[in-house]
Amino acid sequence: MNQKMITIIGPTASGKTSLAAHLAAALISKGTAAEILSGDSRQVYRGMDIGTGKDLDDYNVSLPGTNTMVSVPYHLIDIAEPGTKYNLFRYQQDFQTAYDEILSRGALPILCGGTGLYIEAVLKGYALSPVPQNEALRAELEGKSLEELTVMLDELKAKNGTSMHNTTDVDTAQRAIRAIEIEKYNLDNPQPQRLLPQHDSLVVGVSIDREVRREKISYRLRQRLDGGMVDEIRKLIDQGVKAEDLIYYGLEYKYVTEFVIGKLSFDEMFRTLEIAIHQFAKRQMTWFRGMERRGTRIHWIDVGMPIETKIDTILKLYEQYGG
Known part of the structure; x- marks a missing residue:
């Protein structure tokens, strides 16, 4: 222990x-x-x-x-x-x-x-596993408002069943895009959760x-x-x-x-x-x-x-x- x-x-x-x-x-x-x-x-x-x-x-x-x-x-x-x-x-x-x-x-x-x-x-x-940048996704999301991105993030979180990326830190469009990038990667690349101690x-x-x-x-x-x-x-x-x-x-x-x-x-x-x-x-x-x-x-x-x-x-x- x-x-x-x-x-x-x-x-x-x-x-x-x-x-x-x-x-x-x-x-x-x-x-x-x-x-x-x-x-x-x-x-x-x-x-x-x-x-x-x-x-x-x-x-x-x-x-x-x-x-x-x-x-x-x-x-x-x-x-x-x-x-x-x-x-x-x-x-x-x-x-x-x-x-x-x-x-x-x-x-x-x-x-x-x-x-x-x-x-x-x-x-x-x-x-977590390191998540690579998704340039195509970033280009798609560029120009969207923080409110729009937050809705998208919430939908991805619901699909993944995760409590990650609370709005505590996702308070800019850039940070929201990165959170969406991570959630999208985890949704498309399911893998057993690894555990640290x-x-x-x-x-x-x-x-x-x-x-x-x-x-x-x-x-x-x-x-x-x-x-x-x-x-x-x-x-x-x-x-x-x-x-x-x-x-x-x-x-x-x-x-x-x-x-x-x-x-x-x-x-x-x-x-x-x-x-x-x-x-x-x-x-x-x-x-x-x-x-x-x-x-x-x-x-x-x-x-x-x-x-x-x-x-x-x-x-x-x-x-x-x-x-």
Whole structure:
């Protein structure tokens, strides 16, 4: 049996990364080495820092009851070049490699993120085959709206009987076309499902009230814009990353890029992006509820609890879980 892992999930702006880092520090103070595995589909890209909310300073925390700082090791961040199309298949392989390395050091893996598809895929051990690009299909779909593509994707998912490609991440036409490409390939090329090892894990979710979440999202968006997110995207474009590739990533990179290239005014960008992030957080919660329906036990803790109480609660749950 695999060593038990701790998984911390939650919607954007719920503070899950900071919680995971403080939990790791608490474990380290008790003599248990701990390392964090990111479960975020956008933080894999180098140079895409502000828009993806990497907040790498969150991994530098003080040991409980001391002034001693510790840098908690993290993995699966900054492992792909901006402009490339990282995917679930690659994530599963990269996750397993990092996971095995953590265990080889005798450390406890803590998986933390908000990309429900990535999280569920590694917990359940689902493995996919790499799907080649279908240029004819892409040409056929070019010019269709996201709404039209979403209808097509839903029909393919129904035929395949799959819960893959939830709208959590399929938020641009390019991403929807890639999802259709994958579903079409799997429909035309049925094959026995291959399994990677399942990962025995305590799963903890950070619960946050909708209005509080909305306030945090809006505040954080203003912080990111004031903190240089526009300049970050201009720099990526200056380095040769195509605007359409940045738009592919959705959310901040879609709307801020459209502002940078003159497609949107600043006010239009802010307003539409703010709405898009609120909708994204709602879809994240929909995915997590779906995970529960599909058999994953999630222990929910309130975002408003003091950090020490959150950590004590998780450690008690982990002890009861058999960790």
